[in-house]
Amino acid sequence: MTAITLNSINKRFGPVHVLKDISLQFDKGEFVVLVGPSGCGKSTLLRMIAGLEPVSSGDMIFGDTRVNDLEPRERDIAMVFQSYALYPHMNVERNLGFSLELRKRAAAEKKDRTSHAAGILGLDKLLDRFPKALSGGQRQRVAMGRAIVRDPQIFLFDEPLSNLDAALRIEMRIEIAKLHQRLGTTMVYVTHDQVEAMTLADRIVVMNAGQVEQVGTPLDLYSNPANLFVAGFLGSPKMNFVAHDDAALNLPSSLTNPSAQTYGIRPEHIKVTAPDDTAHLVGTIDVVERLGSDTIFYINHGATKPFVVRVPGIDRTAIGEKIGCQFQPEDLHLFDQNGQAISEHKNG
Amino acid sequence: MQKTAFPIGAVLRYFAIALYVLFALFPIYWLVKIAVTPDRLIYTEGTQIWPSNFTLDNFVSVLFLTDFLVYFKNSMIVSLGTAFFTTLVATAAGYAFSRFHFRGKTIIIALMLITQMFPLLMIIAPIYKIMAGLRLLDSLTGLIIVYTAFNVPFATFLMQGFFDGIPKDLEEAAMIDGCTRFEALRKVIFPLTLPGLAATLGFIFTAAWSELLFALMLINSDAKMTFPVGLKTFVSKFAVDWGQMMAAGTLALIPSCLFFILIQRFLVKGLTAGAVKG
Numbered sequence: 001m002t003a004i005t006l007n008s009i010n011k012r013f014g015p016v017h018v019l020k021d022i023s024l025q026f027d028k029g030e031f032v033v034l035v036g037p038s039g040c041g042k043s044t045l046l047r048m049i050a051g052l053e054p055v056s057s058g059d060m061i062f063g064d065t066r067v068n069d070l071e072p073r074e075r076d077i078a079m080v081f082q083s084y085a086l087y088p089h090m091n092v093e094r095n096l097g098f099s100l101e102l103r104k105r106a107a108a109e110k111k112d113r114t115s116h117a118a119g120i121l122g123l124d125k126l127l128d129r130f131p132k133a134l135s136g137g138q139r140q141r142v143a144m145g146r147a148i149v150r151d152p153q154i155f156l157f158d159e160p161l162s163n164l165d166a167a168l169r170i171e172m173r174i175e176i177a178k179l180h181q182r183l184g185t186t187m188v189y190v191t192h193d194q195v196e197a198m199t200l201a202d203r204i205v206v207m208n209a210g211q212v213e214q215v216g217t218p219l220d221l222y223s224n225p226a227n228l229f230v231a232g233f234l235g236s237p238k239m240n241f242v243a244h245d246d247a248a249l250n251l252p253s254s255l256t257n258p259s260a261q262t263y264g265i266r267p268e269h270i271k272v273t274a275p276d277d278t279a280h281l282v283g284t285i286d287v288v289e290r291l292g293s294d295t296i297f298y299i300n301h302g303a304t305k306p307f308v309v310r311v312p313g314i315d316r317t318a319i320g321e322k323i324g325c326q327f328q329p330e331d332l333h334l335f336d337q338n339g340q341a342i343s344e345h346k347n348g
Numbered sequence: 349m350q351k352t353a354f355p356i357g358a359v360l361r362y363f364a365i366a367l368y369v370l371f372a373l374f375p376i377y378w379l380v381k382i383a384v385t386p387d388r389l390i391y392t393e394g395t396q397i398w399p400s401n402f403t404l405d406n407f408v409s410v411l412f413l414t415d416f417l418v419y420f421k422n423s424m425i426v427s428l429g430t431a432f433f434t435t436l437v438a439t440a441a442g443y444a445f446s447r448f449h450f451r452g453k454t455i456i457i458a459l460m461l462i463t464q465m466f467p468l469l470m471i472i473a474p475i476y477k478i479m480a481g482l483r484l485l486d487s488l489t490g491l492i493i494v495y496t497a498f499n500v501p502f503a504t505f506l507m508q509g510f511f512d513g514i515p516k517d518l519e520e521a522a523m524i525d526g527c528t529r530f531e532a533l534r535k536v537i538f539p540l541t542l543p544g545l546a547a548t549l550g551f552i553f554t555a556a557w558s559e560l561l562f563a564l565m566l567i568n569s570d571a572k573m574t575f576p577v578g579l580k581t582f583v584s585k586f587a588v589d590w591g592q593m594m595a596a597g598t599l600a601l602i603p604s605c606l607f608f609i610l611i612q613r614f615l616v617k618g619l620t621a622g623a624v625k626g
Contacts, residue, residue: 050520050524051524052520052523052524071523071528072520072523072524073523073524073525073526073527073528077524078524079520079521079524081517081520081521082517083515083517085515085517085518085520085521087518087521087522087536088540089539089540098522098525099525099526102525102526102527102531103526146521146525150525
């Protein structure tokens with residue numbers, strides 16, 4: 001069953017066309033992540049779903065109801081903001097129960113649902129505290145708790161982990177994943193962090209410059225990016241792109257395609273070999289990053305951007321050494337002159 | 349042995365602060381000193397810091413033999429009225445300027461700024477004519493209207509600063525939680541703006557309490573005089589009753605002081621809250 005349908009949604013701020021003809025469908029219970037660089041319109045789209053920004057044109061439908069003209073409070077949604085947006089003059093308990101207070105629910109029900117949410121998120125002992133006396137992670141939990149108490153039809157998250165440090169971000173990411181498993185509510189999550197997108201999403205919507213570039217499961221987008229933008233956006237380190245006429249490239253004819261303008265290969269799909277004729281690309285190591293679990297080589301092959309190679313474990317190959325790189329045909333991504341993926345080579 | 353540094357910096361700092369406090373409070377001290385000095389000693393002891401004799405006669409005279417209580421009551425009505433209406437209008441306008449984008453916003457802000465640029469003396473004649481036309485001369489209502497009109501621009505900018513300091517996310521969260529925009533304002537934003545409201549109320553109350561020029565021009569009967577105008581009645585054709593005048597001045601300080609004591613815990617926070625985001 002469809003939870004949210006977006007039909008040709010457009011958003012204009014004066015003369016600026018921020019969102020262009022967005023059409024998407026999110027299933028009930030699905031965890032959808034909107035991802036893209038800053039300014040791509042992902043937060044604006046989320047705010048439109050929340051009812052905080054009016055839709056310039058197009059239809060926004062929740063279930064069977066067109067919600068374009070409904071106020072945020074009439075949409076049965078809950079939202080977790082990047083800034084947490086906790087009410088500073090209310091303690092944690094009142095912050096959690098504020099939506100029920102507005103709906104004039106009985107005190108017993110309020111207490112029940114507040115303690116239930118506090119229990120899920122480990123906030124039991126903090127109920128009397130005010131937001132200023134909480135750490136970043138605790139504030140984030142309260143913000144999520146406030147959403148849980150609502151028991152809404154749809155959860156919206158606007159870059160909820162951006163203000164947390166790296167360790168806490170991982171911890172909260174797992175909490176959010178657990179929360180989704182537990183509640184099974186439709187969740188729409190905005191982030192510019194591809195790791196969050198890859199780990200949390202059932203489906204990812206990659207956006208760029210107000211348009212949807214590709215929609216799919218995380219692994220689908222990773223394995224079969226539709227264009228150069230998606231290919232370069234997902235994956236860390238980024239996919240390497242080599243022009244078809246790059247002098248350092250030595251691909252056998254079985255791997256080339258006359259329409260291909262750019263070849264893409266992910267750093268983790270490259271095998272380091274001797275710099276001889278069997279290598280598909282030869283270069284000199286400029287920089288080495290040894291992470292313990294992996295070693296990352298930045299190879300100078302004569303182009304402006306280095307060619308990045310990631311090999312598992314600790315590799316002792318030193319800076320300045322010449323090495324060769326080999327790719328498997330199925331790992332090679334081919335893009336035409338418009339930057340669109342050429343898919344036949346993988347099937348054929 | 350390590351030599352302990354003499355905290356000369358700290359001493360100088362405290363000395364400077366003490367000097368400033370002395371400088372700021374001295375006129376008030378002098379006001380009170382003259383008020384409690386018996387009439388016969390005011391001129392003979394002149395500039396002596398401490399009078400040789402104390403009396404409360406001036407206060408008794410002011411309270412029971414003059415119209416001071418009438419002036420005081422009028423000033424209270426005008427100052428509280430002005431503070432209330434100005435803050436009401438400025439809160440609404442400040443919120444609108446802070447949160448909404450609308451056509452002509454910049455022009456309205458510019459016009460409000462321009463009103464602050466004219467010397468009062470320049471516009472007093474037109475104001476007098478307008479108030480006469482409205483039959484609001486010699487009326488406290490007229491005074492409240494004029495004071496409100498003149499204080500609204502400044503108060504609006506003050507309130508806008510406070511609203512700007514409150515993240516927009518808060519009212520959006522409240523609106524998602526189930527509030528209408530007005531409810532979000534009332535239940536979430538308003539309690540957070542209390543310091544700002546206190547600061548604005550304080551400023552406007554004090555401004556109205558001490559205003560002389562308009563009160564002098566627009567009020568002419570004893571029954572409607574506010575305190576600053578009433579104070580002039582202690583100056584007669586041939587003499588100035590300094591003792592009573594200073595006693596009246598001392599009494600007139602009380603409401604302002606009480607008002608600031610009441611709001612001071614909000615005030616310090618309020619004056620800085622709007623300045624920095626976060």
